Every structure is written in C-alpha cells, then in structure tokens.
Amino acid sequence: MPDPGWSLHPQLAADTMPVGDLALSRLLAINAADYPWLVLVPRRAAAVELADLGADAFPLTAEIALVSLALKELTHCDKLNIAAIGNVVPQLHVHIVARRRIDPLWPQPVFGVTPLPRTDAAKFERFVEKVRKSVGAAPL
Amino acid sequence: MPDPGWSLHPQLAADTMPVGDLALSRLLAINAADYPWLVLVPRRAAAVELADLGADAFPLTAEIALVSLALKELTHCDKLNIAAIGNVVPQLHVHIVARRRIDPLWPQPVFGVTPLPRTDAAKFERFVEKVRKSVGAAPL
Numbered sequence: 681m682p683d684p685g686w687s688l689h690p691q692l693a694a695d696t697m698p699v700g701d702l703a704l705s706r707l708l709a710i711n712a713a714d715y716p717w718l719v720l721v722p723r724r725a726a727a728v729e730l731a732d733l734g735a736d737a738f739p740l741t742a743e744i745a746l747v748s749l750a751l752k753e754l755t756h757c758d759k760l761n762i763a764a765i766g767n768v769v770p771q772l773h774v775h776i777v778a779r780r781r782i783d784p785l786w787p788q789p790v791f792g793v794t795p796l797p798r799t800d801a802a803k804f805e806r807f808v809e810k811v812r813k814s815v816g817a818a819p820l
Numbered sequence: 821m822p823d824p825g826w827s828l829h830p831q832l833a834a835d836t837m838p839v840g841d842l843a844l845s846r847l848l849a850i851n852a853a854d855y856p857w858l859v860l861v862p863r864r865a866a867a868v869e870l871a872d873l874g875a876d877a878f879p880l881t882a883e884i885a886l887v888s889l890a891l892k893e894l895t896h897c898d899k900l901n902i903a904a905i906g907n908v909v910p911q912l913h914v915h916i917v918a919r920r921r922i923d924p925l926w927p928q929p930v931f932g933v934t935p936l937p938r939t940d941a942a943k944f945e946r947f948v949e950k951v952r953k954s955v956g957a958a959p960l
C-alpha cells in the first residue's frame with residue numbers, strides 16, 4: 681500500500697517518537713507522563729478526513745483495534761480514548777490514549793490539554809519498545 | 821444484525837434526539853448551537869471499546885464515513901472531529917462533530933466542554949430531519 685507522495689507532517693514528527701510502520705499507518709507515541717498515548721497516521725497523501733481514505737478506512741480500523749488491544753494489555757487501563765480531530769494539524773491522524781480512573785484529568789478528555797507533564801526519556805523509550813514488539817511494527 | 825440485549829444508555833437517551841437506525845448503529849443528534857453534532861451507537865450489548873466490536877468495527881467504520889460525508893455536505897464545515905471517549909457513559913458511542921474556523925472554541929476540541937449553548941428546538945428538528953434523509957436512517 682505504499683503512497684510515495686506521503687510524508688509525516690513536521691508538527692507530528694516534532695511532537696512524537698516513531699514506533700514503527702504497520703501495513704497502512706505509521707505508529708507514533710507522545711510522551712505524556714500520565715497518559716500512555718499513541719497516534720496512527722495512515723500513509724496516504726492528502727488524507728484529512730477519515731472519509732478521504734475510502735476503502736483504506738477499513739485497514740485503518742483494523743490497526744486501531746490492534747493498537748487498542750496492545751495498549752490496553754500493556755497499561756491495564758480503564759478506558760481507551762480514540763479521536764481524529766485535526767483542527768491544528770490537518771494530516772489525518774488518530775489518537776489512542778489509555779486512561780485510568782486515577783489519572784489527573786479523569787473523566788475529562790485529554791485532547792487539546794497542553795502542556796502535559798512528560799515522563800523521563802528512558803521510561804518513554806521502554807514504553808515505545810514494548811508497543812513496537814506488541815503490535816509487530818516495522819522499525820523505521 | 822439485531823442484538824436483542826442492546827438498549828440505549830439512559831444518559832445518551834437524555835442528552836440527544838434520535839435521528840434513526842442504520843444497519844448497525846443508532847444515530848443520535850446533540851443540540852449544540854455552534855457545533856452540529858451527531859453520535860453513532862452500535863446496537864451491540866456490552867460493547868465499550870471499539871475493539872469489543874470485533875468484525876462489527878468495519879460496518880461501524882462505513883457508517884462513520886457515511887455520516888461524516890452527510891454532515892460535511894449539510895454544514896459545509898471546515899473539519900470533522902470524530903471521537904470515541906466514553907469516560908462518563910461507557911456504552912460505546914462515536915461523536916462526529918462539524919467544526920468551523922469561526923466557531924467559538926476553534927481550534928480547541930469540544931469534547932468534555934459543558935454546558936454548550938443550544939439552538940432553538942425547531943431549527944434543531946429541521947437539522948435532524950435533514951440528516952435523517954441524507955443518511956437514509958430508519959425512523960424509530
């Protein structure tokens with residue numbers, strides 16, 4: 681499914697660490713101490729809305745489910761929060777965030793809340809490595 | 821695809837007006853003056869996370885795309901915001917909200933922002949009727 685016209689939006693690149701590539705999407709991680717946070721970006725140039733993907737919305741759905749299950753198993757979270765917002769960065773991207781009833785913002789959504797405290801770099805890298813293995817993402 | 825064990829969560833029933841039923845999901849509308857706002861609820865008992873749907877995640881995706889395109893055409897919005905959060909109401913439900921660059925909260929997400937001003941009932945009912953026709957939802 682490669683789309684040679686696609687490249688990761690520079691703002692997403694700046695805000696995240698890459699986990700790896702799935703069949704359709706690049707999987708990224710955001711360093712937020714209390715909110716294990718992954719982002720799927722379908723490697724499709726010019727996709728802004730989910731509906732822009734056409735039939736590629738289905739493999740994206742499968743990847744959301746795969747990443748959801750992996751994140752739930754790794755974090756033992758109480759709830760997953762999934763969102764495609766894109767008001768600031770238009771390139772289609774889907775947030776998948778693990779929430780716990782004891783986290784500081786519960787039950788409020790975390791989308792649009794900035795800045796959030798970060799965890800230390802080594803811990804974040806271990807999290808990214810665990811996610812990569814769990815979902816079988818190809819390292820970049 | 822009927823699931824006799826499913827019924828709409830009372831909080832969702834209280835907060836919305838029904839648009840109608842699609843093949844998998846019940847489509848609801850929330851009255852928020854500046855944010856045309858629809859909600860899809862798969863009629864599957866016990867579904868909390870998207871991944872709980874299994875293969876039904878795919879028809880849900882098709883319904884999200886259908887509703888997205890209808891909402892975009894009806895509202896001429898600048899961006900759709902789509903989210904499955906469920907920290908307060910656990911029954912799986914997907915928000916699809918039309919956003920405009922001139923709306924009061926842009927570019928912030930609207931999820932979790934309450935209370936939002938309502939539009940008048942007659943205008944809201946006309947919106948619901950337009951959506952119902954556009955997506956071909958079966959009236960309840």
